[in-house]
Amino acid sequence: MSVEMLYEKDVTTNYLKGKKVAFIGYGAQGHAQANNLRDSGVDVIIGVRPGKSFDKAKKDGFEVYPVAEAAKKADWVQMLTPDEVMSDVYKKEVADNLEPGNVLGFSHGFNVYYKEIVAPENVDVVMMAPKGPGNLCRRTYMEGSGVPALYATYQDASGHAEDFAKEFAKANGAARVGLLKTTFKEETDEDLFGEQNVLMGGVTALIETGFEVLTEAGYSPELAFFEVDHEMKLICDLIYEGGFAKMYNDCSNTSEYGSYTRGPRVINAESKEAMKRNLKEIQDGTFAKEFMDEYRGGFKKLYKYRKEMENSELQKVGDELRAKMPFVAQADKYSD
Numbered sequence: 111m112s113v114e115m116l117y118e119k120d121v122t123t124n125y126l127k128g129k130k131v132a133f134i135g136y137g138a139q140g141h142a143q144a145n146n147l148r149d150s151g152v153d154v155i156i157g158v159r160p161g162k163s164f165d166k167a168k169k170d171g172f173e174v175y176p177v178a179e180a181a182k183k184a185d186w187v188q189m190l191t192p193d194e195v196m197s198d199v200y201k202k203e204v205a206d207n208l209e210p211g212n213v214l215g216f217s218h219g220f221n222v223y224y225k226e227i228v229a230p231e232n233v234d235v236v237m238m239a240p241k242g243p244g245n246l247c248r249r250t251y252m253e254g255s256g257v258p259a260l261y262a263t264y265q266d267a268s269g270h271a272e273d274f275a276k277e278f279a280k281a282n283g284a285a286r287v288g289l290l291k292t293t294f295k296e297e298t299d300e301d302l303f304g305e306q307n308v309l310m311g312g313v314t315a316l317i318e319t320g321f322e323v324l325t326e327a328g329y330s331p332e333l334a335f336f337e338v339d340h341e342m343k344l345i346c347d348l349i350y351e352g353g354f355a356k357m358y359n360d361c362s363n364t365s366e367y368g369s370y371t372r373g374p375r376v377i378n379a380e381s382k383e384a385m386k387r388n389l390k391e392i393q394d395g396t397f398a399k400e401f402m403d404e405y406r407g408g409f410k411k412l413y414k415y416r417k418e419m420e421n422s423e424l425q426k427v428g429d430e431l432r433a434k435m436p437f438v439a440q441a442d443k444y445s446d
């Protein structure tokens with residue numbers, strides 16, 4: 111089923127004009143969206159706890175308030191804390207400061223879809239979900255482009271919640287490259303599925319396993335790093351630019367034939383069944399419950415996995431080699 115992409119010319123309403131938008135959280139998405147919307151002429155304030163984000167937002171010239179005060183001052187409250195703390199922040203500092211006609215905005219459907227946050231019926235509940243990291247959202251905006259975004263409406267008290275969502279996405283630069291309509295359920299399912307099975311979980315498992323196979327076979331860690339880690343971006347850039355056709359066109363017949371005939375041995379029917387199980391656990395709430403229980407238990411497994419990753423041979427050999435190579439990071443002078 112094809113879905114219509116929208117662009118700047120398709121977003122013709124102006125309900126956002128004159129609205130004060132409070133960004134709750136000034137991290138990857140918060141700093142990008144707040145700066146992009148301010149540059150698009152929107153009245154922006156920041157609500158965040160004391161600490162590095164508070165200090166950075168002040169340094170970036172924003173009016174910065176405690177969360178509750180920012181929520182009270184705002185017409186639109188954009189919730190951009192980490193997903194796991196969002197419902198606590200909402201219940202303790204935002205809920206009592208919402209007024210009829212306000213807009214409650216998100217950039218991921220997790221908390222609304224799994225009912226960790228249930229908004230009052232007299233506010234709009236919308237989502238603008240960039241399909242890319244925050245630093246890239248800011249850098250591309252500054253370069254006159256943007257990162258595509260999904261938009262969705264969960265609750266439409268005003269009668270124009272969808273227009274609000276589209277206008278917000280346009281102010282973030284996303285309509286320069288494309289907006290796609292979705293729902294909170296669909297965005298949550300596909301975003302969690304993508305990050306767990308392909309973009310992060312899938313890719314890191316492939317890279318780690320390839321690195322292990324090569325080094326266990328006696329090849330140097332440096333050679334293995336260059337083959338399965340460093341070159342991944344270069345190949346993905348080709349896919350980004352023109353799909354598999356561009357990638358295979360720019361690579362050798364040797365690599366193309368080997369890819370077609372050996373790749374399916376690695377990612378096969380068993381892998382697909384594992385992905386389908388992971389999707390089911392997203393759809394039935396098993397993952398969400400496990401993640402929130404893990405958070406409420408102190409993120410013990412997350413910190414253990416993170417420490418193992420940081421201390422891995424792959425990370426260490428990569429750090430050594432990256433220190434010797436010039437490269438352009440995704441973050442840059444527009445981001446921290």
Ligand SMILES: NC(=O)C1=CN([C@@H]2O[C@H](COP(=O)(O)OP(=O)(O)OC[C@H]3O[C@@H](n4cnc5c(N)ncnc54)[C@H](OP(=O)(O)O)[C@@H]3O)[C@@H](O)[C@H]2O)C=CC1
Nearest residue numbers: 135136137138139140159161163190191192217218243244
């Ligand atoms: N990362 C990304 O690029 C993307 C993220 N999203 C979604 O955007 C939302 C925000 O994620 P992301 O930007 O990555 O989050 P980050 O972890 O980068 O930033 C979190 C922000 O929230 C603040 N914060 C944390 N805890 C509290 C608290 N208890 N009270 C007040 N402020 C707090 C942090 O401040 P402090 O400095 O004090 O810790 C920080 O400013 C999530 O819903 C996520 O799913 C969607 C698309 C892409």
Ligand SMILES: CC[C@](O)(C(C)=O)C(=O)O
Nearest residue numbers: 240241242243301305309
């Ligand atoms: C792919 C990870 C992501 O979904 C993103 C950058 O969009 C996230 O939640 O960080």
